Amino acid sequence: MKLELKNLSKFYGKVRALEGVDLTLDKGIYALLGPNGAGKTTLISMIATLIRPTAGKLLWDGRDIFEMGEEYRSFLGYMPQNISYYKEFSAEMFLQYMCEMKGLKPREGRGRTTELLKLVALEDVAKRKVGSFSGGMKQRLGIAQALINDPKLLILDEPTAGLDPKERIRFRNIIHSLGEDRIIIYCTHIVPDVEHIAGRVLLLRRGKLIKNNEMGELISQMQGLVWELPLKEQVSEERMEELAISNITQHGGKLYMRIISEEQPDEEALAPEPCLEDVYMYFFNESQGEGK
């Protein structure tokens, strides 16, 4: 089970969406991070065979995925960003429809539908029309449809957008349990979601893959670059921009500014344990010359 991206590029006219991406994905969970316009959705769409690359190849166990066609899509699970539905379908009917589209037999599909509705806690509203669902319920249904064919390759584009904290934790647990024997590409802006479950992190910026590291390795690279400074007074906007504040945290009844800097910004600044958010801020801080 191996997905290879070889010198992958995509241009829309003269606009570069992706350029020279080389990547090999084995079993595990991959967090795909990058700011808006970095090329995440383009990359995901190519892996989902929705668009063809301008140059380069996408290989599954050495075979071109576009030539594999239906065979490749039979083990692909895909949840797009801002997923839409047939509003007049009930949740159950929608999943059964997707079962048919994914090549499951009707009886098999019915069983799988019940199982998945339970997994995403939608069994009580199975007969309700999708049009009446809240954003979170729609997201959960989207996750369920992506899992229908027990995919070897699962692509999730912003899957936790709109989910409440409890649902997000539940979802993280589901994904974590699935990641052992398949490839999961998890694309998100909500960095803490992937911090707990992703094995590797892929950082994409302006269509180029700038980092492909183990989570721990990438975070450890941030040692000595993250600082925490007690927040004493109102900080001006200029100072905030100057300091590249990644977050404001509170512990021991005090507020702290979390700062990304190669040098200690202040004598009082402490060096906390870095996290993935710090990595994100370090590489994608627009105010700091678009990161490192």
Add this chain to the structure above:
Amino acid sequence: MRKELYKLFSRKENICLLICSLLLLAVYLFRVYVGGQEYQKEVGALREAFQGQTWKECAGELEEMTLKLGEAVLSETDADTLKELSTRLEAYRLVLDYVNSQREHKTELINQLNMYKTMAGQEPSYYQRAASQAFDMYNYDTQTHIWDGQMLMYFNRYLNYRVVDLLFLITLILVLSRLFVGEEESGMQGLLDATKRGRRYLYGKKLITALAVIFLYALIFTALQTGILLFRTSLPLTFLLEPVQCLSEYEWCPYRMRVLELLGICVLARTLSGLFAAGIITLFSVIFPNILIVLTGSILTCGLMAFHSINAAANVDTWGMYPDWGWNHIGLINAGRMMELLQSIHQVDVFGYPVDLVWLMCAVTIGAILWVFLLARLLYMKNSR
């Protein structure tokens, strides 16, 4: 296909269209049933008198009566009676002449024969009418009708009434335009394209759904049209089992069929015209996957085709038909036009070769299916990217 149909008919406007059609149909059929009761009694009484008779027996009886009338005319001296008998004799003779000239169509003629025989044996007004109609029938074959010339003229007119065909096409365009662009409109396209069967299989299903919907609507519209017709002519439902080949252009029409069979062919012809319309819708869906463009484009294209064939029909009588009224021909996408062709001619000239119309219709049907299939394939290829 069930889910594709559900997708189409779970939309309120489509289900409303369908329910309205079915309700209208039910109302008309009920009215026809009630209105037809009395007429059926009259027809029943008329038939009873000649039940069990063969064509030969009828013709023999007619001949015998003609002879008797001839003798009566010769022996009569009173001027008024002589005039009346002569008129009656003329009616009998004309019917007999016509019957003898059309011997090969025995089974169909029996009904005409019975009617005119009855009329000629009745009050003076009846046999005068019979004589007049028999005269018309004898001299102008196109005027030949089964029961009553006026009623069958209605039948022919309603059967080819293009408004129904235009309504049929517009309904089809409204319903089917969502079939191929529905995914794009609802935002499901990307999701389905990433599934195993979301491309070729799905479009195959859509094609079958389109065919089923076209056939369903062709059936509903033809049934509605027939309902209106039967209601207007006060004919009973049993009329559907009558032979119909004498409606128009009798002498050139090689087909012998009942009204019901003719309506069956009308459904097929309408399905065929629906296929052409579906092809146009598909073509627009391939190029512009937007519901408004598909709707407007399809309606305008069908309108242009109609306009073109209006000119074609108004100028020439190419098909060996009576000159048309001009405004109502819409060429290949008009089922009524096809029906006229089918009823009126035997062979058509295709690049200098005579081709039987039935075979031509078969070829056109296959062509229409291939046309939609090809466009569905285009749609699939476009989605394959």
